Amino acid sequence: MAGLLHQILSGLASGxxxxxxxxxxxxxxxxxxxxxxxxxxxxxxSTFIALALIHAGLPYWIAFFAxxxxxxxxxVAIERLLLRPMADAPxxxxxxxxIGLLLIFNACSGWFFGYTIKRFPSPFEGxxxxxxxxxxxxxxxxxxxxxxxxxxxxxxxxxxxxTRLGLAMRAAAYNPVSSRLVGIRVGWMLALGWGLAAAIGxxxxxxIAPIVFLDPNMMGGILLYAFAAALLGGIxxxxxxxxxxxxxxxxxxxxxxxxxxxxxxxxxxxxxxxxVLVIKPSxxxxxxxxxxV
Amino acid sequence: xxxxxxxxxLRATYGAGEVLHGIDFVVDDGGxxxxxxxxxxxxxxxxxxxxxxVQTVGEITFGGARIDGLATEEIVRRGIAHxxxxxxxxxxxxxxxxxxxxxxxxxDRSIGADIERVFGYFPRLRERLxxxxxxxxxxxxxxxxxxxxxxxxxxxxxxxxPSFGLAPLVVREIFAIMGRIRETDGMSILVVEQSAxxxxxxxxxAYLLETGRIAIAGPAAEIGRDEQVRRAYLGY
Numbered sequence: 001m002a003g004l005l006h007q008i009l010s011g012l013a014s015g016x017x018x019x020x021x022x023x024x025x026x027x028x029x030x031x032x033x034x035x036x037x038x039x040x041x042x043x044x045x046s047t048f049i050a051l052a053l054i055h056a057g058l059p060y061w062i063a064f065f066a067x068x069x070x071x072x073x074x075x076v077a078i079e080r081l082l083l084r085p086m087a088d089a090p091x092x093x094x095x096x097x098x099i100g101l102l103l104i105f106n107a108c109s110g111w112f113f114g115y116t117i118k119r120f121p122s123p124f125e126g127x128x129x130x131x132x133x134x135x136x137x138x139x140x141x142x143x144x145x146x147x148x149x150x151x152x153x154x155x156x157x158x159x160x161x162x163t164r165l166g167l168a169m170r171a172a173a174y175n176p177v178s179s180r181l182v183g184i185r186v187g188w189m190l191a192l193g194w195g196l197a198a199a200i201g202x203x204x205x206x207x208i209a210p211i212v213f214l215d216p217n218m219m220g221g222i223l224l225y226a227f228a229a230a231l232l233g234g235i236x237x238x239x240x241x242x243x244x245x246x247x248x249x250x251x252x253x254x255x256x257x258x259x260x261x262x263x264x265x266x267x268x269x270x271x272x273x274x275x276v277l278v279i280k281p282s283x284x285x286x287x288x289x290x291x292x293v
Numbered sequence: 294x295x296x297x298x299x300x301x302x303l304r305a306t307y308g309a310g311e312v313l314h315g316i317d318f319v320v321d322d323g324g325x326x327x328x329x330x331x332x333x334x335x336x337x338x339x340x341x342x343x344x345x346x347v348q349t350v351g352e353i354t355f356g357g358a359r360i361d362g363l364a365t366e367e368i369v370r371r372g373i374a375h376x377x378x379x380x381x382x383x384x385x386x387x388x389x390x391x392x393x394x395x396x397x398x399x400x401d402r403s404i405g406a407d408i409e410r411v412f413g414y415f416p417r418l419r420e421r422l423x424x425x426x427x428x429x430x431x432x433x434x435x436x437x438x439x440x441x442x443x444x445x446x447x448x449x450x451x452x453x454x455p456s457f458g459l460a461p462l463v464v465r466e467i468f469a470i471m472g473r474i475r476e477t478d479g480m481s482i483l484v485v486e487q488s489a490x491x492x493x494x495x496x497x498x499a500y501l502l503e504t505g506r507i508a509i510a511g512p513a514a515e516i517g518r519d520e521q522v523r524r525a526y527l528g529y
Contacts, residue, residue: 164397171383171394178381180365181344181374182445183398 006137007253013142014211014225015249016149020204021219021226022233022241023156024197029235031173031193032083034094035227038101039201040219042078045105046071046202047209047218048113051120060123064206068199075198079191109216120209145207152203153242156196160238169193221266225252228272234286244284248272294321294497297449297481298343298373303351305335305342312338314505315351319498320449325475325482327492327513329526330502336485337378339502340451343483344368344375356448370398374447378454380438384427388418391426391437395444404444411440414470432463439467443474450474452484456491464488468495489526493517501526 021039028036046067053063078101086094124144160166172179172189179186205219212218229248233240251272256265276283298320305313313335320326328336341347345365353361360368369375374395383391392411396404412419415436421429426437435455442450455471456464468491474480475495486492493499496513501522509516516522 164393167386167390167393168397171386171390174385175381175383177346178377178383179394180346181369181377181381182394182441183366183369184394185366 002137003257004254007257008250009138010142011250011253012246013138013146013249014208014252015229015246016146016153017204017208017222017245018225018229018248019153019242019245020149020200020207021222022229022245023153023238024200024204025226025230026233026235026238026241027193027197027200029230030238031169031190032094034091034098035235036101036197037095037098037223038105039197040223040226041102041105041109041216042071042074042198043201043205044214044216044219045109046074046198047120047205047214048109050202050206051118051209051214052113054121060121064123067202067206071202072195072199075195076191078198079194083190083194084187106216113216115216118214120206120214122210125210141210145210148203148207152200156200165192221269224266224269225249228269228276231273231276231283234283237283237285240283240285294324296320297322298353298355298483300339300343301352303339303342303349303353305338306348306350307338312347312505313342313349316502316505316507318500318507318510320481320483321498322448322481323479324497325484325495325513327489327496327499328483328485328502329487329489329492329499329516329522331526332487333504334502335505336502337453340375340377340453340483340485343451344373369445372446372448373451374442374445374449375451376435376438376442376453376455378457380434382426382429382434382437384425386426388421388424388426388429388437391441392418392444395441398445407444407446411443414443414474415440432459432467435459435463435467436470439471439474443478443480448481450480450482452482454485454487456486456488464491471495489522490517 021043024039025035028034049070050063050067053066054060058066082097082101086097122141122144124140160170168179168184169189169192172184172186173193176186208222209218225248226245229244230241232247233242233244248269252265252268255268256262260267296319300316300318302315302317303313304311304315316339328339330336338347342349343353345363345368349361351361352359355371355373360371383394392408396407417433418437418440421433426434429437439452439455455467459467471482472495475482484492484496493513493516499511499513499516500507501509501516509519509522
């Protein structure tokens with residue numbers, strides 16, 4: 001019983017990471033109807049930037065926020081320079097660009113920062129405090145990273161619900177033609193969406209790196225879990241993606257411990273994807289899209 | 294009346310097909326101009342051309358400055374509000390969010406007061422405020438679209454077939470409100486309509502489009518008396 005509780009709690013901790021990456025995927029998907037396959041590699045690259053800043057002597061939290069800002073800028077730049085010219089391109093061309101981006105970021109991470117596996121510091125593991133919380137079930141890093149993730153998700157929610165810019169970004173995603181007619185600069189809203197998604201990914205990368213260690217392929221598996229989470233919640237529903245993230249985290253940890261074993265955990269993500277596509281393709285909170293012909 | 298908007302030798306194309314073959318028209322400041330014509334005559338395309346939503350050749354001036362070739366959002370920011378065909382409702386958002394988006398280009402503090410003011414024209418929208426806009430009836434969506442357009446405080450309102458798909462009673466209600474908007478706000482309006490009689494009753498000036506060319510132009514009252522127009526578009 002204690003073991004199960006432990007698995008659920010650490011499932012929630014990694015679920016927060018999946019929820020963040022899934023949210024980033026869904027944000028881009030809603031605005032462009034494309035899945036950004038490079039989302040994970042972009043986050044890995046951001047995490048390497050954070051490590052470089054920390055090694056350069058910056059305090060952790062300053063490096064953290066600097067990385068978020070830099071990642072945001074990279075996201076905006078990618079949309080402006082690479083995807084803007086692709087706006088009217090066929091789907092397959094866009095998929096090609098996303099896969100290209102994945103390879104470029106993966107290669108750049110290795111080229112600039114090396115392929116060896118690196119330790120990434122956690123701001124929540126003090127020198128003395130290895131006791132853990134809730135009777136040792138949750139490590140300080142799991143608790144801290146879950147808190148950071150929840151604060152970020154709440155911030156994103158408040159931004160989209162209660163600010164003028166957030167409303168304009170949602171409007172631009174739902175209905176670009178009408179958005180232009182009320183004076184919204186739709187192109188810039190897409191770029192901001194990319195920036196925001198990249199920043200969210202960066203936070204997820206920095207929070208997961210102390211657990212899985214940092215190397216250029218760090219986010220490969222995580223992107224798969226996040227994709228399963230986004231599908232489970234409904235690919236066009238941000239709240240669904242977040243709920244799906246936590247659900248996939250629990251499924252992964254509990255299933256890994258009791259059913260398939262830790263080596264085959266990643267297959268659970270594929271099982272979730274397959275199950276959603278067969279049983280309920282629109283996801284738990286998604287709407288079935290009906291097209292009039 | 295001074296001229297607010299003028300188009301000269303305006304051509305518009307979708308891909309390879311030319312829809313407007315060089316038309317000239319003016320919209321008076323403070324007046325209502327009606328654009329009449331059958332399906333496929335190019336009425337909607339004319340409004341889209343003004344807003345830079347289709348490829349155009351020719352000259353469009355608004356308030357004395359050229360606007361042809363500008364991006365849609367920049368044209369809108371200069372004071373043209375376009376109620377498109379299909380109404381352009383943000384279906385997934387609430388009525389209140391739709392109204393706030395109408396005022397998106399404004400940064401002044403009187404937006405709340407302005408929303409109250411448009412409730413004067415469309416009291417039913419007040420009851421629907423938290424509701425998802427996609428659940429409104431067709432007539433309510435048309436009202437929401439006009440209200441959204443008014444909230445940008447435009448100098449020119451473009452209306453694309455406000456009567457489309459609505460019951461006759463609702464159509465009369467909406468045209469009555471448009472008359473009030475014109476009188477109270479002194480709003481300049483360019484309205485596209487298939488039901489010519491309603492539009493002519495509201496308008497000062499009218500143009501009749503036929504397959505991308507202007508067939509007849511003149512004061513609305515005169516056009517309403519024109520034998521050819523009456524037989525073809527008014528049915529009496």
